Amino acid sequence: NSKVIQTPRYLVKGQGQKAKMRCIPEKGHPVVFWYQQNKNNEFKFLINFQNQEVLQQIDMTEKRFSAECPSNSPCSLEIQSSEAGDSALYLCASSPQVSQNTLYFGAGTRLSVL
Amino acid sequence: QQKVQQSPESLSVPEGGMASLNCTSSDRNFQYFWWYRQHSGEGPKALMSIFSDGDKKEGRFTAHLNKASLHVSLHIRDSQPSDSALYFCAASGTGNTGKLIFGLGTTLQVQP
Numbered sequence: 001n002s003k004v005i006q007t008p009r010y011l012v013k014g015q016g017q018k019a020k021m022r023c024i025p026e027k028g029h030p031v032v033f034w035y036q037q038n039k040n041n042e043f044k045f046l047i048n049f050q051n052q053e054v055l056q057q058i059d060m061t062e063k064r065f066s067a068e069c070p071s072n073s074p075c076s077l078e079i080q081s082s083e084a085g086d087s088a089l090y091l092c093a094s095s096p097q098v099s100q101n102t103l104y105f106g107a108g109t110r111l112s113v114l
Numbered sequence: 115q116q117k118v119q120q121s122p123e124s125l126s127v128p129e130g131g132m133a134s135l136n137c138t139s140s141d142r143n144f145q146y147f148w149w150y151r152q153h154s155g156e157g158p159k160a161l162m163s164i165f166s167d168g169d170k171k172e173g174r175f176t177a178h179l180n181k182a183s184l185h186v187s188l189h190i191r192d193s194q195p196s197d198s199a200l201y202f203c204a205a206s207g208t209g210n211t212g213k214l215i216f217g218l219g220t221t222l223q224v225q226p
Contacts, residue, residue: 004157006157031212033212033213033214035216040218041200041202041218041219042216042218043202043215043216045213045214045215048211048212048213055211055212056211056213091157091158093157095212097212098211098212099206099208099212100146100163100165100206101206101212101214102148102160102163103160103204103214104160105150105157105158105159106157107155107156107157108157
């Protein structure tokens with residue numbers, strides 16, 4: 001069983017609504033990643049953190065998407081105004097180090113935007 | 115263009131047979147490779163990593179890396195129905211932020 005906990009498992013939103021999902025990384029893992037997996041199984045990297053600091057993020061994340069990993073609280077990914085194209089499986093992963101790292105994934109949050 | 119390309123898209127093997135999956139990178143910066151497996155309704159789970167040329171064996175799974183041709187393969191010996199899943203190849207380069215680039219996956223079906 002995955003030690004990366006993602007909630008909720010399923011999320012249904014209307015277009016224009018906010019969608020927020022959370023992730024508790026594996027204990028002792030300071031690096032956290034968010035990926036989007038679409039229906040064609042394509043993985044799109046969104047953002048990653050080392051502790052509370054952003055390491056890298058893509059343009060999409062810089063606009064409608066926001067994410068944070070506060071200390072002593074779950075990490076979160078929020079879509080400010082959901083669009084139909086955002087419907088996907090959102091995967092959180094954690095890792096014990098930045099480079100040459102194996103990522104440990106949660107089960108994901110499946111977002112459906114109606 | 116996908117920087118990590120996998121073949122075949124789908125594969126069916128009989129129980130007890132050998133499954134062979136392939137992955138090729140188009141980016142010479144990629145030095146580190148992983149194989150992940152994803153069962154339906156679950157997140158991907160790392161099977162093995164391979165960073166050096168040659169073979170790496172873990173149980174029924176053997177990975178092979180050829181850095182010169184940027185080709186990595188995964189061979190599953192004595193395939194079981196529980197091996198039926200999506201298999202992803204992932205790669206990363208040196209330094210940077212640790213981001214992994216994934217291929218589009220190979221669907222493996224093991225027929226009982």
